[in-house]
Amino acid sequence: MSLPPRDDERELVERAKYEPPAFGELYDRYFLQIYKFVYSRVHDQAIAEDVTSDVFLKALRGIGRYQDTGRPFSAWLYQIAVNAVADRFRAARPLEDIDAQHDVSVGGPGLEEMAARRDRMSRIWAQVETLPRQQQTALVLKFQEDMKIEDIAIAMGKTAGAVKLLIHRGVSRLRLNLAGGELEEIEA
Known part of the structure; x- marks a missing residue:
């Protein structure tokens, strides 16, 4: 019988403390999600990899x-x-936008709808980039990484209440800056 995922993780972390090769399993398990988060913040593949x-x-x-x-x-x-990421931002600003590197694939039903949705999402995330850095980070962790408030609080070194306030203020500011129902895209 295999261990539940959380127990399996605990065991793996404890092994990694004393057996460096076990850390490789943690790396394999979490690399992609950490890379995606970092990339969403720096918008540059080489910087995200570094x-x-x-x-x-x-x-x-x-x-x-x-x-x-x-x-x-x-x-x-x-x-x-x-x-x-904060350390990297202190050193230099990103040069390239993530959306400039992605295309909507051609063909298939609903292409216009997909393109329109992508445009709305681009406008929303462009507005997120204008928010204060703490609000940006909280919104990305919540809506792109789908993290729980408590986990965001740990990641940001804040209380859950402070994270909720950052998200609330960020969403409120986005509502002021965006037309109509565009914001519902991010919350869906």
Whole structure:
């Protein structure tokens, strides 16, 4: 009988503290979601790869100090990622927009609808980029990464109430800046 996912994660983290090769399993498990988060913040593949590597290097170096507080291990990784992205932003601003690198595939039913939805989402996320950095991070973790408020709080080093307030203020500001029902796209 296999362990439940959370118990399996705890066991893997404890093994990684004493057996560095076990950290490779954690890396494999969480790399893609951490990379996607970082990429959503920096909008550049090379920078996202560098920052994600830094996140996992810091996690490997700090795994011995990691303490299970009942939250998923990924929340700790997101906390490292939030800090690493902030460090990168202090050093330089991103040069390229993520949407410039993606196309809507040609053909198939509903192409116009897909293009219109993509345009609405682009406008929404462009407005998110105008928000204060803390609000941006909270909105990305909530609506793109689908994290729970408590996990966002851990990742950002804030209370759950502070995260709720950041999200509320961010969404309120977006409502003021966006026309009609565009914002419902992000909340759906």
